[in-house]
Amino acid sequence: MKITKASLAEVIYKNHDDLTKKQAEEAVESFLRIAKDALIDGSGLLLSGFGKFNVKEKKPRIGRNPQTEETLILDARRVITFKPSGKLRSKVNGK
Template structure:
């Protein structure tokens, strides 16, 4: 099951009961906004012990519509590539350091 922002804020509230929910919501919003703006500038984002986000540029190409077989021109676009950290990999695979 995926975690949504509201559930993340509830979990933060359990861990930090002295903070107000609106303050935790604002902190999460600021963090997500900074990540988005950094990626929009074409820079990478590194979150230690979690992973890195990088901007990947897909070049323009001509592809085929599978339904009609017609050739379609796809413009150049930017995508996000995420790579998990070694620590997260070890935790997911129950490996000891």
């Protein structure tokens, strides 16, 4: 099952009688905006019972173009990592 922003907003709308569909969509958009801003700033994002998103700094490194065999320097970059919580890991593994 693929979860999209629209399907997530639909589930929130159906589970909360006091929210309109528009409010559910805005809630999803607000959460995603807060999450993106935190990661862009380099902060972690911890969701209890789900996991933690972190931003790691990668150093420049030597790479190679496989077609030309040319050696080049790959720039430093930032990558996002995810570490699931113990509870989520257990449920995914059926424990």
